[in-house]
Amino acid sequence: MHYISIFSTLVAFAFAVAVFNRYRQRGGVHLLLWGIGLSLYGLGTLTEAVMIFTFNSLALKLWYLSGAMLTAAWLGQGTIHLLVRRGAVAPSLTVILAVVSLISLGLILAAPLTSATPSYDLSQPVSAQYKDILTRNSAIILLTILLNIYGTIALVGGAIYSAFLFWRKRVLANRLVGNILIATGALMPAMAGTFIKAGLADWLYLSEFLGVVLMYIGFLQATAPRSVIESQPSASTSTS
Amino acid sequence: MKRRSKRFIASKWSERLVPVILVILLVALLATIALIGLSVFGLLPAL
Numbered sequence: 001m002h003y004i005s006i007f008s009t010l011v012a013f014a015f016a017v018a019v020f021n022r023y024r025q026r027g028g029v030h031l032l033l034w035g036i037g038l039s040l041y042g043l044g045t046l047t048e049a050v051m052i053f054t055f056n057s058l059a060l061k062l063w064y065l066s067g068a069m070l071t072a073a074w075l076g077q078g079t080i081h082l083l084v085r086r087g088a089v090a091p092s093l094t095v096i097l098a099v100v101s102l103i104s105l106g107l108i109l110a111a112p113l114t115s116a117t118p119s120y121d122l123s124q125p126v127s128a129q130y131k132d133i134l135t136r137n138s139a140i141i142l143l144t145i146l147l148n149i150y151g152t153i154a155l156v157g158g159a160i161y162s163a164f165l166f167w168r169k170r171v172l173a174n175r176l177v178g179n180i181l182i183a184t185g186a187l188m189p190a191m192a193g194t195f196i197k198a199g200l201a202d203w204l205y206l207s208e209f210l211g212v213v214l215m216y217i218g219f220l221q222a223t224a225p226r227s228v229i230e231s232q233p234s235a236s237t238s239t240s
Numbered sequence: 241m242k243r244r245s246k247r248f249i250a251s252k253w254s255e256r257l258v259p260v261i262l263v264i265l266l267v268a269l270l271a272t273i274a275l276i277g278l279s280v281f282g283l284l285p286a287l
Binding site: 149153173184190 | 246247248249250258259261262265266268269272273276277
């Protein structure tokens, strides 16, 4: 099951490249932020894959920082930029997120490892062992919780809201389906913490893989060129 | 240039299925947030 994180990494970085390409072609801060979020997703699964073969303290810290703390928040921030067009709300939140991310980086880099580090077991998932190895102070735990709540509500809630708008107006069926897939995919890694608590640490790998694959399919579906000539959508839409 | 409609007509099964899916997703989102919240208050092991 561990090796799934290698495939998750490939999909996440391919997805990030696709989103950055779309940003290069069309602009839109939301695409830039999603690209950053997906790069963090890929960094998280990459470090996870590295730790299948060897333990590295920096890899463990980057895994926690990117996977557990920042990915959801940056992906969600992209959706905030797409849906919240009022004043300077979204840019202000982005600045706050950037500052919080830098603080998180400092906290994680400064976090000491415990004496249990030498007993890291390569045959076991990192998600089942990190608590014994990485010393997380209350600030790290609080930021992890807040960033995940913020990111999950923004990303999943935003996709559900967009899908609901398309459904209510009965327009752009591809974006309706795309947003449903994005919401479903985003929920999977968000629920991974529950799997870990339930003793199903291996499920983290599967949920990460299914999550990024579903989001990628959703993105492709929502951004697929349509054969008909269309006017611009009137509603704010997730994934444009 | 002629503009064609971007509207779609929902089939009978999708009329029922889509709202159910959206509600399920919303419930799953709320459940996830609730679990994180319970962790905050120490009712579940911390993240």
